[in-house]
Each structure stands twice: as structure tokens, then as C-alpha cells.
Amino acid sequence: MIIDASGPRRTIALAAALLASSSLPARAQQTGMDDAGDDGAPRTVEVGPTGFAVKKPVLATACEHGCPWGELGDFLTNAMQPLGYDVVQCRNCNTDKGPPLVSQHAYPPMLGIADTIVGTTTRVDAPVDFGITEAGFLVWAYHGLYDYASGGPFYSGFAGPFSNLRLIAKVEDPSYLLVAVKASSGITDLAQIAQQKMAVTIVGGDTPISQRVLAYYGLTASAVTGWGGSINNALVFGNLPGGPGPFDVVVNEIASPANNPESAFWTTLSQKYDLAFLDLPEPLLAQLAGDSTLGLTRVTARWGLLRGVDRGIATVGRSGHAVFGRDDMPEQAAYDVAKAVDESRDALRWFIRPYSYDPRTAWQDGDVPLHPGAASYYAEKGYTGAAADASVGCAPADASPAAAKATSKGGGCSVAPARPRDSRERTWGALAACFTALLLLARRR
Numbered sequence: 436m437i438i439d440a441s442g443p444r445r446t447i448a449l450a451a452a453l454l455a456s457s458s459l460p461a462r463a464q465q466t467g468m469d470d471a472g473d474d475g476a477p478r479t480v481e482v483g484p485t486g487f488a489v490k491k492p493v494l495a496t497a498c499e500h501g502c503p504w505g506e507l508g509d510f511l512t513n514a515m516q517p518l519g520y521d522v523v524q525c526r527n528c529n530t531d532k533g534p535p536l537v538s539q540h541a542y543p544p545m546l547g548i549a550d551t552i553v554g555t556t557t558r559v560d561a562p563v564d565f566g567i568t569e570a571g572f573l574v575w576a577y578h579g580l581y582d583y584a585s586g587g588p589f590y591s592g593f594a595g596p597f598s599n600l601r602l603i604a605k606v607e608d609p610s611y612l613l614v615a616v617k618a619s620s621g622i623t624d625l626a627q628i629a630q631q632k633m634a635v636t637i638v639g640g641d642t643p644i645s646q647r648v649l650a651y652y653g654l655t656a657s658a659v660t661g662w663g664g665s666i667n668n669a670l671v672f673g674n675l676p677g678g679p680g681p682f683d684v685v686v687n688e689i690a691s692p693a694n695n696p697e698s699a700f701w702t703t704l705s706q707k708y709d710l711a712f713l714d715l716p717e718p719l720l721a722q723l724a725g726d727s728t729l730g731l732t733r734v735t736a737r738w739g740l741l742r743g744v745d746r747g748i749a750t751v752g753r754s755g756h757a758v759f760g761r762d763d764m765p766e767q768a769a770y771d772v773a774k775a776v777d778e779s780r781d782a783l784r785w786f787i788r789p790y791s792y793d794p795r796t797a798w799q800d801g802d803v804p805l806h807p808g809a810a811s812y813y814a815e816k817g818y819t820g821a822a823a824d825a826s827v828g829c830a831p832a833d834a835s836p837a838a839a840k841a842t843s844k845g846g847g848c849s850v851a852p853a854r855p856r857d858s859r860e861r862t863w864g865a866l867a868a869c870f871t872a873l874l875l876l877a878r879r880r
């Protein structure tokens with residue numbers, strides 16, 4: 436079965452496609468799948484008092500079997516233990532649900548069919564305190580764009596903007612926009628599809644990024660279906676029972692050789708079929724990279740990224756997952772989360788995705804404000820060097836979390852890069868170094 440994504444609402448995840456989901460503020464008292472009590476059956480569990488005040492916050496993550504936010508949830512749970520935190524993960528706070536759940540301090544939705552398919556069988560009965568999501572999702576939620584734009588073509592049911600969200604940390608994780616066709620199709624340019632009105636099965640095209648690609652070639656949902664073809668959700672396609680379904684064309688921005696549920700179909704298809712990877716025209720790449728709301732950058736998919744990638748392919752990519760909270764999150768807690776991510780960064784290399792931590796980008800995600808507690812940590816470490824914008828009343832760079840709380844007015848900081856030392860500072864530093872060396876030399880003699 437292939438799910439047609441030609442309707443106005445984006446099928447963002449397997450959950451929606453397989454009729455799973457429920458309302459945002461659902462409570463455990465509601466009946467349904469959660470009431471099952473057998474081992475392995477979906478259920479809701481009581482976790483007792485939660486929140487930062489008792490160092491037992493609830494974290495919006497995802498499935499434990501390779502889902503990126505689930506992996507990073509495990510990473511953060513372990514990283515925060517030495518600081519005295521017992522993090523509770525909400526594994527069905529996934530897809531685009533995390534930001535609104537955190538923003539509203541809401542209870543997790545009830546478990547659905549899609550949750551059980553990826554191995555999530557437990558729902559926690561506690562409000563969500565902070566979360567992990569794709570860096571672009573956080574920007575979209577903050578501004579009320581795309582999935583969070585009520586009435587828009589990608590609207591998922593959670594109307595933004597969620598302007599009380601704050602960035603705490605960002606972990607890098609690259610993926611690529613790639614376009615591939617079966618080599619036997621004879622397609623060498625997507626323009627052929629419209630020119631010849633070909634009846635093709637397209638995987639992708641139902642996201643803000645992939646839709647732009649199809650639209651550039653005139654491949655609208657109505658046109659493609661009118662020619663006898665279909666446009667299908669990539670996540671549904673990649674997680675069908677028995678493996679990916681039939682296809683002719685794949686247009687997808689999370690291409691990667693990793694085996695997480697969202698990207699694994701790329702490896703499967705490239706090994707099972709001979710694929711031809713197509714080049715995208717310069718004007719389209721410039722258009723995609725030039726739209727700041729998409730969070731894309733110009734990159735090259737290198738030879739060997741996947742079987743069939745037989746050259747460097749100029750394209751666009753995105754990188755990063757954001758750890759985020761609300762503007763009322765205690766400064767000390769945000770400080771601790773930023774510290775935990777940084778100090779445990781070495782553990783990131785041992786997951787199935789190519790995660791990494793870059794001090795130059797850990798505190799940036801578009802224009803989402805940085806939480807003052809996190810800003811204090813990064814300034815102390817010298818990653819930012821200065822604290823923030825006086826317009827939101829951020830504390831000085833050397834302020835403690837308590838001092839940051841006392842001076843913060845807006846719940847977010849716009850942090851400047853480290854200030855280079857002027858020539859006098861450099862001169863005095865050099866003189867001091869020379870003097871120290873002379874003293875050491877004299878002592879040796």
C-alpha cells in the first residue's frame with residue numbers, strides 16, 4: 436500500500452498515515468490502547484512527581500530503535516545523571532508534536548498504531564518540560580511556519596507561533612537533498628515527466644523542501660495524479676510492512692546511509708536497485724538555499740555516500756537537532772542541560788547517526804532565542820565570549836546562572852561571537868610570555 440499525499444494536509448509521519456494520533460492535552464484517564472496491561476502492550480505509566488524542581492523533568496523524544504531524537508534522548512538522559520537529574524523520556528512526543536507539547540506544558544498524546552510499529556509502547560502520564568526536535572522544526576514552531584501555520588498546506592494540527600520556546604543546545608547531524616530514479620526508467624531530468632506526462636510513482640514531494648523541487652518542474656499533485664501517477668509520503672513508504680513499496684522517483688531531503696527509520700529506505704533502495712542520481716539546476720539550488728525559513732545550505736554529496744552516487748553532486752543539506760525548553764525554564768536547569776551536552780559530547784560518536792558537537796554552532800538555531808541559562812554556560816566556556824543583547828536584559832558574560840536570572844527580562848539571549856583581542860592585549864600577552872620564558876631559563880641555569 437502506498438499512501439497518496441495529494442491532499443492539502445501533509446502526512447508528516449507514519450502515525451498520521453496509519454490513522455494514529457489523538458488530541459494534544461490527552462490524559463491517562465482516557466480509555467483506549469493505553470489501557471492494555473499485558474507485557475509489550477501499549478500502556479500509560481505513572482512516573483510520580485516530575486519537573487525541574489525535583490530534578491525529574493519530562494523530555495520529548497522519540498522511539499528507542501534508531502529514531503534520532505530517541506537516540507539523543509538516551510544520550511541526554513545519561514549525560515544529565517552525573518548532575519543529579521533523573522530524566523523521564525516521552526517517546527511518543529515525536530514527529531512535530533514536541534515543540535507544541537513543551538510550549539504548552541501539555542500531557543503526551545495517547546499511543547497510536549504508528550507508535551507500536553516503531554516499538555513505542557509506553558506513554559508517561561506527566562506534562563512535558565523540554566524536548567529534542569529537528570533544528571528546522573524548532574524554528575518553524577517558534578514562528579508558526581509550515582507544519583505550524585494554521586490553514587497552510589503543511590499544517591499538522593498544532594497552530595503556532597510558539598514564541599515561548601528557547602534554544603538550549605544544538606547537535607549536528609547532516610542529511611542531504613537527493614533526487615534519484617530507477618536507472619531503467621530512462622529519466623535523466625525531472626523535466627521529462629511533465630513534458631511526456633509520465634505516470635510515475637514519486638516518493639517525497641509532501642514536505643516544504645521536496646515540494647519546492649517538484650513545483651519547479653511543474654509536478655503538482657493534481658498534475659501527477661492526472662497523468663496516472665502518485666506522490667507519496669517518504670516516511671510511510673520507507674516503513675511499510677515488508678519494506679519500501681514500488682517507486683519510480685525519490686525526492687527527499689533526509690538522504691543518508693544511516694539506518695534510522697526516516698532514512699533507512701535510501702540504503703535499502705540503493706542496494707536493491709540500480710539508481711541514477713540526478714543533478715538539480717543551479718537556479719533551483721539557489722532558490723532553496725536562499726530561503727532562510729528552510730534552513731538549508733549549499734553542500735556536495737560526496738562519491739560513495741550511497742551506492743549509485745558515482746560523483747560529487749551539488750545539492751543542499753541541513754544539519755542539526757535542537758534541545759529546547761520554555762522561557763520559564765529555570766536558568767540553572769538550562770545551564771545544566773547545556774553543560775551536560777557539552778561535557779558528554781564524546782558519547783555522540785557511538786550512535787547510528789553521524790552526530791557531532793560544534794561549539795561554534797551549539798548555541799545557534801536560526802533566530803530562536805537562546806535561553807539565558809544556556810547563554811551563561813556558553814559564555815563561561817568562551818564559545819560565545821559575550822552575553823547578549825541588552826534589549827532582552829541578558830546577564831554579562833561572566834554572570835552565574837543566578838545572576839543571569841536576576842537580570843534577564845525577555846527569557847532569551849541573542850549572543851554575539853567572541854570579541855577578538857585588540858593589539859594592546861596581544862602585545863601585553865606576548866611580553867608576559869617572553870618574561871615567563873626568561874625566568875624559566877634563568878632558573879635552569
